Amino acid sequence: MDGQIETSRILIIDDEESILDGCRQALEKSGYSVVTTLDGPEGIRLAREIKPEVAFVDLKMPSCSGMDIIEVLSKDLPEIILIVITGYASIVSAVEAMKKGAYDYLPKPFTPDQIRAVTKRGLEHRFLKVEAARLREEKERMEKNFITFVSHEMRSPLVTIQQYIESIKAVAGNSLSKDVFDIIDRCDKRIQNLEDLVEHWLDLSRIENGTFSEAKAPLDLNEIAQRSIEDLSVLCHRRELKIKADLKGNLPKIMGDQESLMRVFSNIIGNATKYTPPGGTISVSTDFDDYYVYVKISDNGMGIPQDKLPFIFEPFYRVKGKDERHRGSGLGLTFSKKIVDAHGGKIDATSKEGSGTTFVMKFNKL
Ligand SMILES: Nc1ncnc2c1ncn2[C@@H]1O[C@H](COP(=O)(O)OP(=O)(O)OP(=O)(O)O)[C@@H](O)[C@H]1O
């Protein structure tokens, strides 16, 4: 960073020759390259040409308003650090200039040490600003690469492996001993977990990148509830769970993206099937009032301990229990909450350990 300070270019725009001389001497002594001008418009031209790291601008000049220079330069050169030079009585205008994009102010009269200190602070601020922007870009680039990597390099081989496993089961299933078949079956389940994880990752990255489909259209949540229940009914049957629906008639529509909301419903009902022991019941109901449409999904399963409840929407968070029959990535609820948020809705959970869990979603009525 020292190297950067030494070669930094500083522009000074002030209509008093003595101020320009004083600033030049003070700053050149510290190794900065200094350009000065008495004229406002010439100052703007110079700033555009030499792109200085820091520019000092006198607020009160007879030929040109310093405030306007601040406004033009802060829009034109977003990385420039603008510092206003003000008279004693003009703190109010210094504040005004800072609202327009100035970083700091230097009241007249000032000593060489003061101008050097404010310059150093400005340059450090600029360095952090530029660094933050670079890191932001880097993060975006990595996220894009990550999505491409996960979708191309991981998803396809996983799908292929799963297809091979299916083939082994279909072709040789009968001739395999039970032990061997069980091992293959376990591989199949683990691969499915991994595929789910990859899908969740992709969903999350797409939401964060703003590339997730948000083609909103008027939607009937009863229809989405009904379809999700149908999709999961075989699973419920297999896990010996009852699933019942209590869907309110004449439910107002909401604006939403059908595909992503279907995923939210499947996640939450899917959780209910995973975390409710055989013999349990899952209920899905809808309702509305003057402003909102509500969806309630409850189960009478194992529940979530009170002190764990605040964390369930956090990425990768899973409640560790004795029952590890159902593995997961801990991303399902994170994804669901992001989607509900993107719809301007709310999702909340209440639960009692050992008696069950209820998720309520609330959306603005169309
Ligand atoms: N209906 C429920 N009953 C009891 N615990 C639940 C219920 N729903 C969620 N949980 C708890 O919240 C945690 C987070 O849920 P989430 O859906 O995000 O992840 P997951 O189900 O573990 O994995 P996946 O990413 O595959 O969905 C779960 O691990 C579970 O401990």
Ligand SMILES: [Mg+2]
């Ligand atoms: Mg889940």
